[in-house]
Amino acid sequence: MADPYSDLIAAMIASKGGSDFSSNTMDPVMQYLNGTFQSAPSFTLDQLYQRNAPTTASAVSLGSSSPHAIAAARIKSGTPAWQLWNAKDLQPQSGMSPADWKSFVNTLADEHQVVQKAMLDQSLQQDVFQKAGMRGANENYTDMNSDGTLKFGAEAMQYAPQQFADLTANLPAQLSSDAVRRQNIAAKFGDVFLTSDVDKKKYLENKAIQDVMGKEKQHANEQSQRNWFMKLLNSRIQMPGAPVGRAKDQAAKDFLALKGANIKDERLSAENRSRANAINAYADRKEGSGANTQQQAFDLASQILASLQQQGSTPLKTDIMRNAMLKRSTKSG
16 A cells, blocks of 8 residues: 555655755655654663663662562662661661661662653653654554553544544433442442441451461461461460450450441451442443443544554654645645
C-alpha cells in the first residue's frame, strides 16, 4: 500500500523549488515524513538507574536477600533515608559500621533523587514539533495515559462521530442507573458489625488466639523448631501464660477498650465486599449498563486508532497534513 503522505512530500518539495536537496533534507518536517528524523534518546527508569546510580546498581547486583539490595529497593519505593539509618534488620547484617551504613543509605537516596529528576526532565522535554504546537515525533495513535485511558481517544471520535453519538446517547442515564445500583448493592452487602457483647467477646477472643498463635508459630519456624513448638504448645495449652491464656487476657482487655462500641467483623465484611464486587462486575458487563457502553466506546476508539496506525498514520503526520491544508486554503482564499 502506498504511503498516504507521499503526495504531501512531493507537494512540499515542489513548493521549495524541487531542487534544493540540502534544504529539504535539513527540514525536520521533511525528515519526519521521509523517516529520517532522529528524536532525542528516551530512557526507561531502569536505564536511568544504570546510567546515574552506580551505588544502587552495585547493591542490586548482590542479590535480593542482601541487606544492601533490600535498602536500595526500599529507597526506590519511596522509603525516606532516615528510616533506614538504624534499620535493625539491615545494618547489623551489612558488615558496615553504623556511620558507613548511614553514608551508604544517603548515597542511595541521592542517586534516587538524581534518577527521579532525570525522569521528570525527560517527560517534560519537547521536540521541535511540540515546540511548534504539534504532537511529538514519538507519539503514536495507540498510546495510553497512565490511568489506562486512550491518549488520542477524542480524536478517534472524529472518524466515526455518528457511531459514537448513537452509542453514547443514553450514557448519562445509564451511568446514573449504575450509581443507584451500586449504592443498593453496597447497602445490602456492606460491612458487618457485631452488636451483642457475647458476639464481640467471641470475635475478639478468636482474633487474639489467631494473632498469638501466629506469632508463636512464626517464631518457631524461624528457629527451625516447628516439631518442638507443637509438642510444647500441646503440653502448655491450659497453663498460665500459655498462648491461649495470653490471648484470652488480651481479648478481655480489648473488649473493655471498646467501651460498648460495635465492632466490625472483618471476615464477614470481606465476604460481603467480594459478593458485591462480583455482582457489580456481572451487571457492568450487561448490555445497557453505563459501564458496558463505556467499554464499547473504548473498544471502538481502540479499533479506529489501531487502524490509523496500521495505515502509517501518526498524530504528528495528521498535524502536518492539517497545517499544510490550512496553509493552502489560506493562500487560495
